[in-house]
Each structure stands twice: as C-alpha cells, then as structure tokens.
Amino acid sequence: MNFANPRPDMLPGPGGDLELTYSLYFKLEDQHTVRITGTQLNFFCDPGLPCTVKLEAAKLIGFRTIFMGDIRDPILTSQLSIFQIRVRKFVTFQLN
DSSP states (O other), rough: OOOOOSSEEEEEEEEEEEEOOOOOOEEEETSSEEEEEEEEEEEEETTSSSSOOOOOOOOOOOOOOOOOOOOOOOHHHTTTTHHHHHHHHHHHHHOO
C-alpha cells in the first residue's frame, strides 16, 4: 500500500481539505512556538448537513532516558543496595 500523500500542499480531513499552498511559518520570540498564517480550509460538506473540523495539538511533557552500565568497583558493589536506594530517591526527586 502506498500511504504517500500525492498533494503535500493539500491535507484531506473531515469536512474539507486544508490547503497549505500559501501558508507562512514564523518562529516566535520564545523560540518554541510557531505561528502559521495563510492556510485555507476548503469545505466540501453536503448542503444541509453540519460540517466538522478536526483540531489537534500536542504538548511535550518530558523525556525518558535509559542508562545501562556495569559496576565493577568492589567497594560500590558491596554497598549496592544502599546505592540503589539513593538513586531511586534522586530520580523520584527529579520527577517531582
């Protein structure tokens, strides 16, 4: 199956096509937000029926990191349970 959009300037959606031909993108001062202007929604609803528009948004809530390593220090390995407790407390503190 080919899922490629044959018209990247036209995004089909419920109730119409989103036309991006004349869209302009501006990065705002906070360096994280983008303002988009010039986009047009071309409705193709049946007469007498309600049109719908699908709005989507996303918000970054954090990152997940995994560390895999090996400990060979005999002093640390003898105190590994204490070390694990301290690591858990530190991670819990970082997440709150």
